[in-house]
Amino acid sequence: MTEPMRPTPSPQAPAAPPRAASQMNWQVGLAVLVAAAILPFFLKNFVVFQITMVMIYAIAIIGLNLLTGFNGQFSLGHAAFYAIGAYTAAILMDKFDVSYVWTLPLAGLVSFVFGYLFGLPALRLEGIYLALATFGLSVAAPQLLKLSPFEHWTGGVQGIVLMKPDAPFGLPLNSDRWLYFFTLAVGALMTWMALNLVNSRTGRAMMAIRDNPIAARALGVDAPRYKALTFGVSAMYTGVAGALGAIVIAFVAPDSFTLLLSVSLLVGLVVGGVGWIPGAIFGALFVSFVPNIAESLSKGLSGAFYGAILLVVIYLAPSGVAGLFRAAMIRLKTKKAQGRTA
């Protein structure tokens, strides 16, 4: 018995899809980069470490944004790709003595392959079903990492302890600052790549598939190919973030990559704003610091406070920081237009 039903909803695009100019003004981007470059010299090492982790989560969130925000494929499973990247880096460094720098592209490659492979069966899944499948992936990942046949490589439940790298060429930077700059460079590069991607033809194809898959197909967009590729690219971003995370924390264990991480990435995505690349940094700031704030408010009820803050943010900004930014842009443009006609 078939019933006419509403099409299963995919994550909706914001009212006015952002155009190239409002994704990120390159002047703003440059200013941010310069500010970020001098920041670590004024901060304690521990804070530098924290901000490095924020940047790492931001890269992971960009990955999720590409898949969910720009391509409309829901994923609750990105902790698995983060873990794949992290373990690839850890095993390469621990067992094969590969320098940490080279682990990044290799981790990215491995994650891409896994992402693409998962994206293939995911082609047939929509909305809530894809959410479930990725949910299952996230929950199963730690268990897979603990499997005894792989223990020799993965360290099983004990994980792998790594050495934190020092600055190369005898640069007068301590380990924290060096890793900060390293992450900043990688992050800037990957953000630039992502911006180029979404502003390109491929990006438009991705967004078309999100907004109206049937129309897109009617216009000749090869949906399956783009969807699977996007899954791969998204996994690659999160995998590289995972590798960076492994290097900075200097430790990987199955307990580090649970469903909680997937959920955090998703929360970060929504708070930052779907479909807006710079939103990732706001989302990353939220998921890194708000739990600490909640804990300082009340140890026993830290979860409740975190949830309450999250709800408040969602109510005030249902489309995340991106929504606020867009509203501000519109008001600015309206004022400018009014200024001209006045």
Next chain:
Amino acid sequence: MTKAISRRHAFVAGFALSALIAASPALAQKKNGPGVTDTEIKIGNIMPYSGPASAYGVIGKTEQAYVDMLNAAGGVNGRKIKFISYDDAYSPPKAVEHARKLVESDEVSFIFNPLGTPSNTAILKYMNARKVPHLFLATGATVFGQASVNPWTMGWQPNYQSEGRIYAKYVADKYPNAKIGILYQNDDFGKDMVKGFKDGLGAKTSLIVAEAPYEISDPTIDSQIVKLKAAGVDLLYNSTTPKFAAQSIKKLAEIGWKPVHVLGSVSASVGSVIKPAGFDNSQGIISASYAKDPDDPQWKDDAGYKKWLAFMDKWAPAADKNNSLNVYAYNAMQTLEAVLRQAGDDLTRENILKQAQSLKDVKLDMLLPGIALNTSATDYYPIEQMQLIRFEGQRWVTFGEIIKGEIGGK
């Protein structure tokens, strides 16, 4: 004449004074290491107050209550304790962040009783590289007592392999022809207990006919119990955490299976395991313990027990007295207090570590009589003795002698 006498007096007084100074070097000058002032000492702690291991968060709360009690009495050596405890939700990256925060931002003197093997593994290298005492870890993982590898890290409770060996000795003695089945949690804790057990059995590991692991994410362990029973097991070595221990005891009763049941001490709590599982179902279970069970009426008039009870009533009235974790917290804090008192006014990190290495026969209120803390520069396992106990009626009854686990001291 007076001049001679007064000079002699001065000489004697001077001699006495210098003798006094020489005899108690600690009083000579206050040495405040990082995190210590003349009036305060900052101590860091990391506990899972949320997340999958949140049941253990109560330890941190009771430890804070103990600190409150110490501070109300003026602190230790005139210094009040500031106990800074953060929630890592059992996640290693969070533990790393908190450890760094404690050391670099809060500038604590040392970190005490952080909980969980993954979290402690994550911060191990950092603590030792920074030379910050990483004391009395809340985990029995054997790896944390290796003095030569990680000199700044010291365990506290009997390590899991020791405990496994103790059971193995008993089983090999009393049940030489048993068909042994092992139910174990598939993580570092469960596997450590199993390794100790197997090492202890030595040649007799052939007695093991079936092993059934389970994951913390499994809702029940019914399937594993069924499998073990079907393999013809008549002695069950049960290395589980409280929730699953309670489930297994209940399941055994439900299917009417009565093997000899050896249960790891982590799950020997009356309040958290035996009571939910049912007293009737728990008769005859064998375990081991190093601490007094608060539900055991034999301690009713015991001085140590009464002190603990008074502490709980006054400083942690809302806490559950049946929860053995509250005894754990008390014992751990008493150990800390002993170390601090021993250190006196020399509260540099080096000396705090040194004092932790110098515990000689230290008895605590809630340790079983005959069990004491002992450490040295090469022995980083403070508690190595355990007492076998059997559940009879409504309580654990001790039997046999106090046994010393064989690992440790190396």
Next chain:
Amino acid sequence: MELFIQQVVAGLATGSIYACMALALVMIYQAIEHLNFAQGEMAMFSTFIAWQLMQWGVPYWGAFVLTIGIAFAGGVFIERVVLAPLHNAPILSHVVTFIALYVIINSFAGFIWDFTVKPFPTPFGTSPLLGSNLIGAHQAGTIAVTLAMLLFLFVFFRYTRIGLAMRAAAANPTSAKLVGIRVGWMTALGWGMAAAIGSVAGMLIAPIVFLEPNMMLSILVYAFAGAVLGGLTSPGGAVLGGLIVGVVENLAGTFIPVIGGELKLTIALVIIVAVLVWKPSGLFGRSIVVRV
């Protein structure tokens, strides 16, 4: 062979838990076409309320009925107060709201009742069913109650006006509004019913796994697998799916050598993905046709 039968029966017993929870999940999916990740926590919280009532002296069946009522009211309240304002927000914001609910409810439960396990009584007794040593009376009772709820839901949706109104509101809100159905309240009603069913599931599950704030997380995954297997649009399928998942888990754990016991979650994942790829509507669900 005997081990096989025993594991199948044990699997049915565990599967009864999944089936019960899967029913609640499908119920809410039918009402709002979202999967509520906080469903498990709501069920757990309701079970704690029942426990607390019994601590205060209310007899079992009294607490049981009261809890269902409280859960129902709670579900309606959450929908009207927390979710209705977000009506027009993108779907991802809804998901994040569910996540926030999950965290809040879990945190409160831990704060009020702490994290040690508590025993929860069962009305069916703990002795084996008919002395057979195969399946406990409680597990058999769980299956019976689940089937009874199923029957109730079937009758409700098919033969009552309100049931029809709810189905209409979920299927086509715009048309439903045009014929005078108050869609908002239908959604709230759906939430209330799902919460009520969830509370029953919780009260049936707690005696087996022991009551504690984190008891639902592991069950949720398998319940999802069961719901997907049976079909998200078919309550009966969800129940059957839950039972099948329980049996498959057990058999795999017992008979796959070496790593069988370590693979349970992976198997759940594989089930979910495989079913969704080959037969997205599940074994018994209706195929969904989308008009373009």
